[in-house]
Every structure is written in C-alpha cells, then in structure tokens.
Amino acid sequence: MGFGKEILAAFASHGERVAMLSGHETVTYAQGLSQIHRLAANFTALGLRRGDRVGLAMVGNIDVVLSILACWQIGATPTVMDFRAPRSQRAKSARDFTLALILENRSPPGDDVYPGMLFQQDWRHAAPAARSFAPGDDSNPAFLMFSSGTTGDPKGYLQSHEALAGRVAGHRRGVPGTAMRFLTPMVMSYSATRHQVFSYLRNGGTVNFFPPLFTPSELIEALLSFKASATALPPPVISRLVREVGERSAALLPDVAVLFSIGGPATPDDKLAAYRNLSPGYRINYSSSLTGAISSLSDADLLAKPASAGRPLADVRIEIVDPDGSPLGTGQNGLIKAWTPTMVSAVMLAGNKPFIDPKVMGPGWGIPGDIGFIDDEGFLTIVDRESDMIVRGGVNVAPQELEKLIRQHPKVRDVAVAGFPDATMGQEIAAFIVAEPAGQAEIEAFLRANIASDRRPREIRIVTSLPYSDNGKLLRRKLVETLSPAGPGSQRT
16 A cells, blocks of 8 residues: 555544644544545546646645645645745746646636646535545655755656655654654645655644744744644754753753754754753754655764764665765765665656766665765764755755856846855855846846745845856855855845
C-alpha cells in the first residue's frame, strides 16, 4: 500500500477525532474524509484525470491538505505552489511542467495566463454528483516539487508515494508514540512542513495550523495552550524564541517532545540554548529536496557536537568526495554524497526534459551541493554551500535564478546576488547591480512587481563593476564583505 492509500485509510479509521485546526475551523477525520471525497468529485467534474498535474496555490493550509488527498484519490499529482509568488511565476511553471490546472483562492486567474480556477469552499461540502471512490491511486508520483521557489528556471522533482512514505516515517523516527499534537506556523508549500503534517495525520494526531505572522510570546502562548507535543520552526524563529525566554533553570516547553529545527543551518550556541531553555526534544536534521533526510542531531550528540549536523541516519550512507567523485578521507572537506531510500524518482527541466548528470545523482544517491567532512567519530559537519544557495527564514533562494530575472531589465548591465547574515531571518538577500544610478527607482519597481516579497533582495546597491577572478568566476564573498547593517548606498525594497 502506497502512502496516499495509507493516509486515506487513516482518515477512514479515526472517526470523530480532531484532525486539523486553523483559527476557528476544526475538521475531524470523518469530516475530512467526506470533504476529500467531495473535492475529488468536484475535481473530476472540472476535467482532472488520473496522471494530471495540479497546482495548488491556496492560502488555507486545511484546504491545501484536503486538496492534496483529493488529488491522490483520483490518481493526480499535486504541486503545492507559493500563493505569495507573482502570477507570472505560476504561469511559467504551468507551461514548463504541463500543469493541467492551478487552483487558487485569492483572485481569479486570467485564461490567457495559465489554466486556472478559483478554489471554492463549497467544493468541500457539496459534490456535483454522488460518487464512490476507490481507496486511492498511488501509481503516479505523489508530488511534483521545485528545486527552488525563486523566479527563473527551477528543476522539477518527482517524488513517489514510496519515497514520501519514507520521508514521513523519518519525521516520526525517535518521536514518542504519545506525541500526537503538532503545531506549525509554516505553510504547506514548504516540503518539510508537508512531511511533518502527514506524519501526524497518518498516525491519528491533531495538527494545529498557527498563523504565520506572530510574535515570540504569541507562539509560546499557543504552544502552551494547545498542549503541543511537537512543533517545527526555522532556525531564525527558534533563535527569536531563545532570546525571548532568556536563560532558564528548566526548559520552558517540557511537554514538547520534539522541537524540529527546519529550513537551514543553526549556530552551535542557538542549538544548545534551544535544548536547554526551550525543549530537551530539540533536534535538527540535515536534508535536501533531492535526497531527503541525511543526518540528525539531538540529545547527547547535540551536547557533545553542537557544531555538527549529527550522525548519518541508520538507512543512509555518506561519502565525502572531490569534484571528480573520488572518496576523501576522514576530516577532509569535500562534496557530500548520500545514498538514501528517499531519493526523488526523477528530476526534470522545463519542457519535461529529464535532467541527467552523473556527477549530481545516480541510482539511490545524490549530491545536494554542500561541502562538509566526517570526523573520526562519524559526525558530519557542514562547512559551506557549493551552490551559493541563500536560506532566508527557511526559504531557499537561488542567486543565479534571481540574477537571471534582474538581467531582464533593460538598464541592468550586470548583477550579482548574495546572502549575508541576519539575526532575524538567518540570511538576507543583497543585489549588486551594474547600472546607471538614475535607473535605481525603476529597477526597484521592477523587482517589486516580479519577485515575491520573501525572495526579494532587501539590500540593493548600484555599483560600477563586480569582482571576478582571473578565470571569470564571480567572487560573491567579496561582495558580502562590503555590506554593513546601515552601509552607504544601500536601499530596502
């Protein structure tokens, strides 16, 4: 039985137990199953069929969860899209990866932009016709995911139901069976959030979708009042919570059996402070969209090696290799190569062209693009990101993709995008643009119109040139070194 069938069976077996909460809305498992069937009937009436790819660009997390399950009910493959992203970005994804339909609930899409439809709440409560459904169809991919949500040309990752089941099970690894109340402020477009949400719904737990805009005190109050036994937060949010509660003689959230840190690296000091002052259930996994979880750090290992990414998971094998793929020895820095049971089943480029690169992936293994080493005790430490990926508040932003878009403006002659440390978001985004100063306002307006706010450069600098090495490689680090919190010539967008 594939994962889609498993979770639909879970909804059928848990009756009136509360499945999901969001604000004033409560959905039991029995209600959820009924609404899934009605959504599936309505999706079929819209013309969706087995094997279709469906974009979900909806605000409400409950709507997204039920729509995913309805897609699996009819054998379609959902892709959860960022509802905050520009419409042009969704249109490009629809064209590049042959989406049959995009469902959204904010504003009516134009037919000339992409095949879109406004999601209707009534679809959850009234079917166009009585219809019975089989227990789901897991023969098609469970998800189409994108390598980054940034504008440009992302890769498409196809995730099988079997790989999804492995990633979901991974989030339950080491979690007490009594930990069944999960609170999250993260949106469902983030893949780690989906895996965690489904790990609790698969086991009859209750998921509380907390509003994404909150103060640290509001989040702490929500965790306590909900009696949450688990939550998942990006490192910058955990850092804010740590600063809010300060040093304590005992953990503030002792009932939180698992405090997942997801979406980017955390400092050793923040890891230790979260463990001591928030919850002894603090843990951080190192993972990638390509491979799934690779290593985990928690408990005694965290206290002993807080600077590391932990030990490889039991079903994962890691090698450190040089650029030619040759293995390196203990303590040597190189590319991280991981064999996992949760690898994506395929990677595609625009036009559904297969992405084939034997230096990046092969049967059961992938190279996420990070540089690290394994010490003599078997701990993995991440040293750098080969890909220059920026992780802003848990959102991956590829500099090259932003650069490609910015270059489309006629007054831009050259551009470089880089990440720099930020106490709140982990990293922020800076754009160094070679252009005439007189064009800055026009360029900023272009960025606001074409880049989602969580991916838009915070700092914009108009410069006369960019630093390149003798062999033509852009020296991003030299650019970052020029930044200061209130540096001259910087603008916020």
